[in-house]
Each structure stands twice: as structure tokens, then as C-alpha cells.
Amino acid sequence: MMKSGSNLEKILRAGHFAFTGELGPPRGAHAEEVRKKAAHLKGRVDAVNITDNQTAVVRMASWAASLILIQEGIEPNYQMVCRDRNRLAMQADILGASALGIRNMLCLSGDHCLFGDHPTAKGVFDLDSIQLIRMVKQLRDEGKFQGGAEVDGRPSIFIGAAANPFADPFEWRVQRLAKKVEAGVDFIQTQCIYNMAKFREFIRLANEEGLTEKVFILAGITPMKSLGMAKYMKTKVPGMDVPDEIITRLQGVARDKQAEEGIRIALEQIAELKEMKGVHGIHLMAIEWEHRVPEIAERAGMLPRPVVN
Amino acid sequence: MIVAKRKPFEEILQMIAGHRKVLIAGCGTCVAVCLAGGEKEVAVLAAEIDMARRLKNQPIELGQTTLERQCDREYLAQLDDRAASYEAIVSLACGVGIQFLAERFPTIPVYPGVDTCGLAVNQDVGWYEERCRSCGRCVLDRTGGICPVTLCAKGLYNGPCGGTNRGFCEIDPEQPCAWYAIYERLKGQGRLERIRAITPVQEWRDTVPRTLLQPGYRKPEKAKS
Ligand code: SF4
Numbered sequence: 001m002m003k004s005g006s007n008l009e010k011i012l013r014a015g016h017f018a019f020t021g022e023l024g025p026p027r028g029a030h031a032e033e034v035r036k037k038a039a040h041l042k043g044r045v046d047a048v049n050i051t052d053n054q055t056a057v058v059r060m061a062s063w064a065a066s067l068i069l070i071q072e073g074i075e076p077n078y079q080m081v082c083r084d085r086n087r088l089a090m091q092a093d094i095l096g097a098s099a100l101g102i103r104n105m106l107c108l109s110g111d112h113c114l115f116g117d118h119p120t121a122k123g124v125f126d127l128d129s130i131q132l133i134r135m136v137k138q139l140r141d142e143g144k145f146q147g148g149a150e151v152d153g154r155p156s157i158f159i160g161a162a163a164n165p166f167a168d169p170f171e172w173r174v175q176r177l178a179k180k181v182e183a184g185v186d187f188i189q190t191q192c193i194y195n196m197a198k199f200r201e202f203i204r205l206a207n208e209e210g211l212t213e214k215v216f217i218l219a220g221i222t223p224m225k226s227l228g229m230a231k232y233m234k235t236k237v238p239g240m241d242v243p244d245e246i247i248t249r250l251q252g253v254a255r256d257k258q259a260e261e262g263i264r265i266a267l268e269q270i271a272e273l274k275e276m277k278g279v280h281g282i283h284l285m286a287i288e289w290e291h292r293v294p295e296i297a298e299r300a301g302m303l304p305r306p307v308v309n
Numbered sequence: 310m311i312v313a314k315r316k317p318f319e320e321i322l323q324m325i326a327g328h329r330k331v332l333i334a335g336c337g338t339c340v341a342v343c344l345a346g347g348e349k350e351v352a353v354l355a356a357e358i359d360m361a362r363r364l365k366n367q368p369i370e371l372g373q374t375t376l377e378r379q380c381d382r383e384y385l386a387q388l389d390d391r392a393a394s395y396e397a398i399v400s401l402a403c404g405v406g407i408q409f410l411a412e413r414f415p416t417i418p419v420y421p422g423v424d425t426c427g428l429a430v431n432q433d434v435g436w437y438e439e440r441c442r443s444c445g446r447c448v449l450d451r452t453g454g455i456c457p458v459t460l461c462a463k464g465l466y467n468g469p470c471g472g473t474n475r476g477f478c479e480i481d482p483e484q485p486c487a488w489y490a491i492y493e494r495l496k497g498q499g500r501l502e503r504i505r506a507i508t509p510v511q512e513w514r515d516t517v518p519r520t521l522l523q524p525g526y527r528k529p530e531k532a533k534s
């Protein structure tokens with residue numbers, strides 16, 4: 001049964017292999033910057049994630065950048081973190097987002113303020129991501145606010161969340177996914193995958209628990225732009241698992257060929273993921289690399305994107 | 310116990326800049342144990358202030374006292390005769406004691422000499438680790454005796470988040486991830502089902518000033534002074 005009528009939901013329910021992209025709003029008030037980045041993604045992906053003060057750095061509000069995308073004829077996936085708002089602000093934003101045509105939402109805990117440009121800010125965390133999923137579901141399906149009162153006009157939202165198959169403890173990752181499913185999530189976008197062996201195991205366990213029949217899973221892919229980026233991701237980004245073989249492969253080519261090698265690795269991953277039971281799509285996070293998305297989409301055999309009415 | 314850290318000396322000096330006769334009041338309980346505000350620290354602060362003011366050519370008369378507890382009327386009463394002879398008091402008690410002292414002597418400015426830092430355990434002499442934020446709704450039964458409110462950097466009730474890194478928290482490679490520890494402990498006890506269930510949205514109880522009346526007791530008609 002259709003829950004939000006979003007393009008992403010239609011694509012997934014029709015059984016197509018979904019393809020989503022990502023866009024970080026600018027550090028300022030220029031709508032033009034959003035439009036420029038979005039142009040590369042238009043027609044190449046089914047929906048575009050709009051990050052919410054990513055890495056705890058202040059940027060244009062994710063709902064606002066989402067609306068700019070809608071103006072451009074692109075479907076946004078509106079991200080919301082628990083770090084920056086309490087349950088009142090969250091529910092108000094969800095109602096407003098739905099009223100203005102936002103149909104997908106991604107519920108996240110959010111990086112700690114310490115990582116960002118306001119390290120001494122107080123993190124809110126009135127709710128955690130699992131509680132947020134449940135709250136959105138309750139608004140949508142039961143027409144009730146978290147506090148219990150009736151909602152006059154339920155939001156139409158396809159509810160998403162993240163999963164990191166690579167964070168510790170590994171055995172608990174599938175259980176945490178199960179908790180998100182129980183909370184009412186419709187689709188999952190995973191953390192960037194580099195360790196395919198571990199991801200295969202994660203999906204095998206999720207299949208075994210029957211989770212992949214209850215939730216759509218989009219596998220997260222971020223092509224490495226350079227050896228430097230790979231090393232940074234390996235050592236500096238918490239919860240990221242970059243195996244040595246990725247580093248070795250990038251080391252094995254000339255500096256000016258590293259980006260191409262990074263894309264090749266991503267394409268090989270996508271090819272395998274397309275065939276993997278329990279994976280329903282790809283979430284391509286080409287961070288500050290939006291202009292390469294058309295090429296990657298083309299070479300990955302993702303074009304043209306299906307249209308479902 | 311409650312732990313505190315002495316404020317930077319310059320900050321204290323600034324607070325009492327205009328005064329010529331000041332009482333430094335320590336507390337003999339928690340802050341004495343954590344080496345921030347007991348008798349010894351009172352003496353050290355007095356000596357430092359005395360020296361600094363002499364150097365500035367602004368001598369100051371300092372009194373020293375350390376009460377058993379500043380969070381108890383009975384002990385505060387011991388200052389009733391002396392307090393009025395001072396222009397100001399610097400208290401080295403925790404925030405609770407400082408306020409109770411200020412309430413007792415409402416006409417005298419009372420300044421904090423310490424920053425109160427939380428409810429902590431004594432890991433070693435001089436080394437304390439926070440364990441409880443007194444949220445008023447303890448969940449330790451569900452979390453293997455490890456507090457997610459205090460020890461998880463995001464205070465998550467359904468952790469761990471995606472940032473946990475080989476057992477450590479995303480904020481610092483030396484800060485253990487509370488949820489990793491919760492998982493390990495419950496696994497060891499065969500009680501993982503405790504965290505398999507979703508913990509619902511918290512009903513916060515620390516959003517208003519709280520009072521506590523134990524069963525069988527009554528509030529006094531009017532607080533006796
Ligand atoms: S849950 Fe944590 S903060 Fe709350 S009372 Fe228990 S130990 Fe203290």
C-alpha cells in the first residue's frame with residue numbers, strides 16, 4: 001500500500017532498482033548554489049537527499065533546500081537530525097514539509113556538535129533516531145502527535161533511516177536495523193560501503209531475519225576521488241570501514257588516474273549490489289562531486305530512470 | 310559524590326575586586342574529597358588572593374572557614390554571627406551549597422569559587438568520572454548498569470549510533486562508547502533482549518525545578534531559619 005506517493009516509494013514498490021543521490025546545502029543564502037548542484041542530478045536519480053547541518057556545520061536549512069529542489073522538478077529526501085531540534089520543532093517541520101510537497105524524509109541521530117563549527121553548542125537529542133521514526137509513523141498512520149493529540153491533516157511521508165553495517169558491535173547492527181523496522185521505517189540508506197565482504201554478511205543476516213522483506217535497503221556508495229580521501233576515510237571518519245585493498249588499488253595507479261579508479265571500484269560494487277538479494281537500490285553520495293553523477297549513473301547502467309505513475 | 314573544579318584564579322580575583330574584607334567558605338564533604346573546596350583548598354586560595362592583592366597594592370582582609378556541609382541549615386547556622394562582618398563570601402562548595410549559603414545571607418554577595426562538574430566516581434586520587442545526570446527516571450535496569458544519559462555523548466536511549474568506533478565514541482578515540490559497553494555487559498549476562506526492545510520517547514523530569522518529599526514526611530509550614 002502506498003504511504004506517501006513519493007517518486008522513490010513508487011519506484012521501489014514497482015520493484016525497480018532505486019537510485020538516489022545527495023546534495024549538501026550551501027553555507028549561505030544563495031539558492032543558486034543549490035540549483036547548480038541539483039542540475040547535475042536531475043533525471044539521473046529518483047530522489048536527492050538534502051543533508052541537515054551535516055557534520056554539525058551550519059548550512060541552509062534542509063527543508064528550504066528541499067523546496068528549492070522541488071522548484072527544480074527534483075524530488076528531495078529531506079534529512080532531519082535529532083541533534084538540533086526537540087519534538088515540538090520536529091513535528092512542526094514535518095507538517096510544514098509535507099504541506100509544501102516534501103514526501104521523503106530521513107531520520108538521523110546526527111553527528112555530535114563537537115565535530116562542527118559550533119563545538120560548544122548544546123545538542124538537543126530530545127529523541128533518538130529510532131524514536132523519531134516512530135513519531136513520524138504515528139503522525140502519518142495514526143494521525144496523532146507524540147503528545148497524543150489528534151493531527152488535523154496527516155503528513156504524507158515515506159520514512160527513511162540510515163544503517164551502518166560497519167560500526168561495532170557487528171552482531172548488533174542487524175538487531176538495530178530490526179529495531180528501526182519495528183519503529184516503522186520504510187526504507188534504509190546505508191553508510192558508505194567499501195568492505196563488501198562485511199556488507200554481504202550484513203545483508204545475509206538481514207535476509208535471514210526477514211528484514212529485507214519489510215524494508216527497502218539502498219546500499220550507500222561514495223566513489224573515492226583520490227588516495228588521500230581514501231586514507232582520510234579509513235583513519236579519520238568514525239564508523240567507516242575502508243579495507244586495505246581499496247588503498248592498494250588506488251596506490252597502484254598514477255595520481256591523475258585515481259579518480260577514475262575510484263569510480264571503477266564504485267561501478268564494480270554497484271554491479272554486484274544490483275544482483276544481491278535484499279538490496280533494493282543504490283544511494284550515491286558523491287560528496288562535492290555532483291558533476292560526476294551523470295557519468296557514474298550512465299556507466300552504472302542506471303539510465304534512463306524508470307517513470308512510475 | 311558531587312565533583313567540582315576550582316575556578317581560574319583570575320576569575321575569582323575579578324569577582325572580589327571591589328571588596329576589602331572577604332570570607333572564604335569551604336565545604337567538608339564532596340568538594341573536600343575531590344580536592345576542590347575543603348579546608349586545604351580554602352587555605353591555598355586565601356594565600357593566593359592575599360599575595361595577589363598585596364602585589365596590586367590593594368590589601369584584603371580574609372577570613373577562612375570550612376563547614377561540614379553547606380547544603381545543610383544546621384551547619385550554615387554556624388556562620389550566623391560572623392557573616393555580617395564580611396563584605397562578601399567566596400564559597401568553594403558545590404552549586405547547591407553556594408546557593409544555600411547565599412540564601413542564608415541574602416544581603417551579602419556570595420561568589421562561586423568552583424565550577425560544579427557533576428556526579429562522579431572516584432577513579433583515583435584527583436581523577437573523577439561523571440556517572441549520573443540525575444535525570445529522575447533511572448534506566449540502569451535496562452542498560453546493564455551503565456548510564457546512557459551521562460556516558461553516551463548524545464544521550465541516546467536506543468544506541469549505539471553509527472559513529473561507534475571499535476568500542477569507542479565518535480567524539481574521542483579515548484572515550485569508551487557507552488552503548489558498546491552496554492551491549493557487551495548485557496551480552497555477558499545473557500540479557501540482550503533488554504535493549505532489543507525499543508525504549509520509547511523520554512518523559513523528561515529535569516525540565517522544572519524539582520523538589521523531593523520522601524514518603525511519610527511533610528513539608529514544614531515555612532522553612533525555619
Ligand atoms: S539514568 Fe543515568 S542520569 Fe538518570 S538517574 Fe540513572 S544514572 Fe542518573
Ligand code: SF4
Binds near residue numbers: 469479486
Ligand atoms: S559512539 Fe556510542 S557513546 Fe558515542 S554518541 Fe554514539 S552511541 Fe553514544
